[in-house]
Amino acid sequence: xxxxRSELTGLDLTGDRRSAxxxxxxxxxxxxxxxxxxxxxxxxxxxxxxxxYRDLPGEIAHDRAINDDPDVVRIPEIVRCTELEPRxxxxxxxxxxxxxxxxxxxxxxxxxxxHAIFKPVGAAGATSWHQDSAYGRDTGLAVWxxxxxxxxxxGCMRYVPFSHLGPNHEHRLDVTPQGHRIWHLDDALVxxxxxxxxxxxxxxxxxxxxxxxxGAWPNTGQRVRKAWITIFAKRPSRVQRSxxxxxxxxRSVDRAxxxxxxxxxxx
Ligand SMILES: O=C(O)CCC(=O)C(=O)O
Numbered sequence: 001x002x003x004x005r006s007e008l009t010g011l012d013l014t015g016d017r018r019s020a021x022x023x024x025x026x027x028x029x030x031x032x033x034x035x036x037x038x039x040x041x042x043x044x045x046x047x048x049x050x051x052x053y054r055d056l057p058g059e060i061a062h063d064r065a066i067n068d069d070p071d072v073v074r075i076p077e078i079v080r081c082t083e084l085e086p087r088x089x090x091x092x093x094x095x096x097x098x099x100x101x102x103x104x105x106x107x108x109x110x111x112x113x114x115h116a117i118f119k120p121v122g123a124a125g126a127t128s129w130h131q132d133s134a135y136g137r138d139t140g141l142a143v144w145x146x147x148x149x150x151x152x153x154x155g156c157m158r159y160v161p162f163s164h165l166g167p168n169h170e171h172r173l174d175v176t177p178q179g180h181r182i183w184h185l186d187d188a189l190v191x192x193x194x195x196x197x198x199x200x201x202x203x204x205x206x207x208x209x210x211x212x213x214x215g216a217w218p219n220t221g222q223r224v225r226k227a228w229i230t231i232f233a234k235r236p237s238r239v240q241r242s243x244x245x246x247x248x249x250x251r252s253v254d255r256a257x258x259x260x261x262x263x264x265x266x267x
Pocket of ligand 1: 117127132142214215216227229
């Protein structure tokens, strides 16, 4: 396995999963206890959404790459998959990732956003470096669940260890030819921060905190790199939920929990 740093060497993954996650800002979970059938169930539902990719509105289905060729989609993304396909919420995979989020947040969690990125074969696009906090709230976490074994050549995730303990960096904004807004950090800045690549075996996942700097390699492999990403925040208390219900409703809330007017709507 090729990695930029010899994988997680030198990083302390000891202790319970929550303390390792709090320390590093991300956590590889090599085995979620899911069966092939559990993963296939998610894949079947997401495949059906990606079959509709070209028919879905641009706010929902778009290319995350800066790409001038409308015939080639380099980093196809569909956001709010669970709203389009609520059966995802009934999958065993969803229950397992929710339990993982509860464990790592040390609190009952709720999913606040989800999206899927299916990187095609032969149209390699790297997911640019960013902190999810560039899109809104800086607390909570994302569970990155690939639907196949994912090595560097398939387009695995990359993280900067401990970056969740540092600042919210100023991001640059790119607007794709289709009008999709992408906040990103310069490669040169992040390359100097000693990032690590984190391949995932089939049935595993990676989790990262919203302030953790991350990106993903392009898919240069032989199969579509499919990943379902669910974003969780601590579930507010019953009292807080009642107060929230009394507040005037915000018109549209993005994956980060900020209103559409605050910032872009995509990680
Ligand atoms: O799946 C990918 O390529 C990147 C995912 C990511 O960066 C994110 O969910 O914020």
